[in-house]
Amino acid sequence: MSEPRVRVLLEPGWETGSIADDVRRGLSRYPRTLPPRWLYDDHGSALFDRITRLPEYYPFLAERAILEAHADEIVTASGATALVELGSGTSEKTRLLLDAFTRSGQLTRFAPVDVSEGTLRTAADQIAERYPSLEVVAVVGDFTLHLAHLPEGGRRMVAFLGGTIGNLYLEERRAFLGALADVLEPGDSVLLGTDLVKSADRLIAAYDDSQGVTEAFIRNALVVVNRELGGDFDPDAFSYIPFWDPHMERMDLRLRAEVPQRVSVPGADVVLDLAMGEEIRIEISTKFRISRIAAELEAAGLGVARVWTDEAGDFALTLAVK
Ligand code: AVJ
Numbered sequence: 001m002s003e004p005r006v007r008v009l010l011e012p013g014w015e016t017g018s019i020a021d022d023v024r025r026g027l028s029r030y031p032r033t034l035p036p037r038w039l040y041d042d043h044g045s046a047l048f049d050r051i052t053r054l055p056e057y058y059p060f061l062a063e064r065a066i067l068e069a070h071a072d073e074i075v076t077a078s079g080a081t082a083l084v085e086l087g088s089g090t091s092e093k094t095r096l097l098l099d100a101f102t103r104s105g106q107l108t109r110f111a112p113v114d115v116s117e118g119t120l121r122t123a124a125d126q127i128a129e130r131y132p133s134l135e136v137v138a139v140v141g142d143f144t145l146h147l148a149h150l151p152e153g154g155r156r157m158v159a160f161l162g163g164t165i166g167n168l169y170l171e172e173r174r175a176f177l178g179a180l181a182d183v184l185e186p187g188d189s190v191l192l193g194t195d196l197v198k199s200a201d202r203l204i205a206a207y208d209d210s211q212g213v214t215e216a217f218i219r220n221a222l223v224v225v226n227r228e229l230g231g232d233f234d235p236d237a238f239s240y241i242p243f244w245d246p247h248m249e250r251m252d253l254r255l256r257a258e259v260p261q262r263v264s265v266p267g268a269d270v271v272l273d274l275a276m277g278e279e280i281r282i283e284i285s286t287k288f289r290i291s292r293i294a295a296e297l298e299a300a301g302l303g304v305a306r307v308w309t310d311e312a313g314d315f316a317l318t319l320a321v322k
Contacts, residue, residue: 004124004136009146010115019228023268027280031254032272034221036167036283037142040116041224047217054213056205059163059195062315067093070308070317071100075107077306077319078189080157082109084150086143087164097159098131111151113139144172147179156184161193163315166250166286177300184322190302192318194288196309200244203287207242207251215240218253221282229267237261241279250286254279293318 019038026033040048052060067074075097083101085094094112101107110127114120117140124138137151143160150158158180165173180190207214218240222233238255245252257274264271274280293316294304302320309316 002128002135004128004138006121006124006138006140008117009139009141009149020268023225023229023265024270027270027272032280034225034280034282038224039217039221044217044220044224047213047220050213051217054209054211056209058206058314062310062312063161063193064093065310066308066315066317067096071096072103074191074317074319075100075104078157080155080189081106082111082154082156083107084111084113084156084158086113086158086160087162093161098127102131107134109135109137109151109154111137111139113141113143115140115142144176147183150183156188157191159191163193163195165192166195167283173296177296177302181300181302181322186322189319189321192293192320194293194316194318195285196314196316197249197287197289198314203244203251204242207253207285218255218282225265229265231263231265233263250284252281253283254281290316
């Protein structure tokens with residue numbers, strides 16, 4: 001087995017400065033916001049893992065069903081010889097793609113990109129062992145910052161799965177897709193996972209599960225701020241308010257102050273007076289229509305080649321080519 005190469009693009013301790021800027025910016029605007037990228041500390045990642053196994057949380061299962069049914073077609077349609085995966089995490093679903101690539105024999109390189117070095121190393125080792133003919137180049141980096149450093153060469157397919165693009169605002173999606181298209185060569189492609197618009201009941205159930213796992217995941221945002229920036233948020237002084245915004249077609253996941261309170265976050269230079277009932281948005285999760293996915297990709301210069309959905313039409317994988 002060949003050892004995976006690991007490229008580290010993040011300085012040790014990079015989180016501290018970055019999270020302070022994000023928190024200062026987010027808490028000074030309306031609605032007050034904490035950026036969702038900081039939800040995935042060890043505890044948050046473990047909670048997210050539990051979310052993916054909740055019966056109500058259909059996106060995980062739906063995306064996996066699409067890959068199980070269509071990975072061979074995806075691989076063939078892409079013509080890729082290199083697979084780059086952004087936000088790869090444990091690379092669990094990626095194996096379905098890698099197995100299809102193994103059947104087609106066309107792949108030479110796999111490059112998982114993730115901010116979490118530990119998770120990435122473990123995943124890269126496992127993949128190098130299981131697919132010995134692949135060159136594995138793991139990149140420790142942030143997909144919003146380090147697109148210019150993606151491994152080059154071959155015909156690349158960049159997979160961005162899980163519906164994570166739905167956690168970005170429209171302007172952020174435009175910037176991200178534009179930057180991604182910029183670094184791709186003609187013939188390279190993007191495989192984008194997006195959750196689709198559906199009934200409010202099912203959406204709310206998926207983000208307000210009966211075991212309270214999602215609530216704990218969202219509440220953990222305050223714990224992360226306390227730990228990283230010396231904040232004194234009392235997580236129990238907030239209630240969890242998830243709602244469907246039909247105009248923006250997104251889930252909006254917030255915490256509401258149950259009592260008036262003053263919160264200090266010295267590491268971000270913030271002192272916040274919250275009125276009773278004031279809300280902090282922790283995450284949005286945008287749901288798409290196929291027409292909108294295509295429009296956003298095409299605006300970035302990426303032409304939609306094919307779209308796959310699960311049988312219920314809950315989730316979509318879109319292949320777009322530069
Ligand atoms: C990170 C996009 C997969 O928005 O559905 C799950 C994160 N937040 N439950 C989503 C999340 C609350 C999730 N993704």
